[in-house]
Amino acid sequence: MAAERSSTHAHRALITLRQRILNGELPGGTRLYEVALAEALGISRTPVRAALSRLAEEALLDRNAGGGFIVRSFAVADVVDTIELRGVLEGTAARLAAERGAPPELLAETGAILRGIDTLFQIETIDMEGYSHLNSRFHDLLARMSQSEVLIREIARIIALPFASPSAFLDDQSRQTDLVKTLAAAQDQHRAVIEAITHREGSRAESLAREHARAARRNVEFLLSREATPKDGAPSLAILSA
Template identity: 60%
Template sequence: MEDTGRTTHTAVALMELRKRILNGDFPGGTRLFEVPLAETLQISRTPIREAMSRLAEEGLLDRLTNGGFVVRSFTFADVLDAIELRGVLEGTAARLAAERGVTPEGLAQMQGVLARLDSCFGASSDDVDFEAYSDLNAQFHAILVNLAGSVVLQREIDRATRLPFASPSAFLSDKTNIDIFRQSLHVAQEQHRALVSAISSREGTRAEFVAREHARIARRNLEYVILENPDLIMRVPGLGLLNS
C-alpha cells in the first residue's frame, strides 16, 4: 500500500515549491538542493525529490545530467509558442466536438457554465469577479476538451497547458486584476458564446476558428505586459521565469 503520510508530504512540497517558483523566489537557472529545501519546508528529502520530479514533468524544472534539478527559464518566444500551441489544440478539440456531435447532457453542461460565467460580470465594465471567472473559465475549457471525445487530444492539451502562462486562466488571478485584462474578458465571453453556438450547430470550421482566436487574447495580454508594461511581469504567475 502507498504511504499516505509520504503522499501528503509530497503534495505539500509540490504546492509550496510550485508557488515559490511562480512567485519568482527561485529565478530561472537556480539549482534546487534537496537538503536545504527539506530543512526549510520541514519535510523529509524523499517527498522533496518526488515533488521536484513532478515539477520537471510540468516543465518548471529541468533535470541535470549529473543529478538534481534546476529552475527552467523561458524566452518571450517560448511563451508565445506555448499559447499558440494551446490555441491549435483547443481549436482541434472544438472542431471535433462540432463535427462528431455532442450529447444533450454535454451541451447543457457547457451552457450551464456559460451562464455562470455571465454572472461574474457586474453592472459596469470594470466590475468583474476575477476569482469566480477564473475557476469557471477553467471548467469551460475542460468541458470543451472533453466534448471532443479524444483521449489523445486530451493528453496533449494537458501537456501543453502545464506551463502556467499557457493555461486558459493564465491572466485571471486576483494579482492580475489589471484594466486591460478586465476588458479582454468581455471579448472572451462573447467568444465562449460563439463556441457553444458553433458546436451546437455542428459547424466545425467556425468552432475551430473561434477557439484559436480565443487563445490569442492571452497572447495580446502577454504582449501588453512584456512589451508595454514590464513592471507588471511579477503580477502574472510564471512570467518571473522569463529571460530578461
C-alpha cells in the same frame, strides 16, 4: 476554519511564488525548499507544499531527485509557441465537436459553467481562483466534446507545458479593471465557440477557438514589449487565456 485558512495560505503562496518566477526573482536553476519558503512567507509547510506541487503541474518547477524543487528555465519563444499549439489543438477539438455533434450532456454542463462565470462578474472584485477553476473546466469539456481520445490526450499534454494552461495567469489586483475587461471578452469568445458548435459550424468553431488562444499570445507579447509599463503588469507575464 483551519482548512479554509490553509487554502488561503496555499493560494497566496502560489501567487507569490509564481510571480517571483515570472519576474525573474527566482531564475531558472534556483532550488526551492519547503522549510525555507515557509519561513520566508510566514506560513506552515503544508500550503507551501501545495503551491510548489501546483507550480510543478504548471511546468514552472521540476522536482529535484534529491528533494525540493528546481525552477525551470524557459524562453519567451517557447511560451508563445505553446500557446499557439494549444490554439491549434483546441481549434481542431471545436471543429470536430461541431462536425460530429457535441454530446448534449456536455453542452448542458458547459452552459452551467458559463453561467457560473457570469456570476463572478457581478461582484466588485472578481474571484480569480473561482474563475480559474471554471475556466479550466470549460476547456476540459471543449476537448471532450471532440470525442477523440487522441486529441484529448494531446491537449492534456500541451497544457502541461509552461504557460500553456488556459488558466496560467497571475492574480494581479493592480490591473483589476483591465483584467475584468479581458476576462469578459474571453467569456464572449466562450459563448461564440459553443454557439458555433451547437449550430454545427465546424470551420467557424475552429477559427473562434484559435483566436481565443491568440488573445493570450498577444497579451504575453505586449507585456514583454518596450511599450508595456509597470502599470500594465510588466514584467510579470499575466497570461489571460480563458
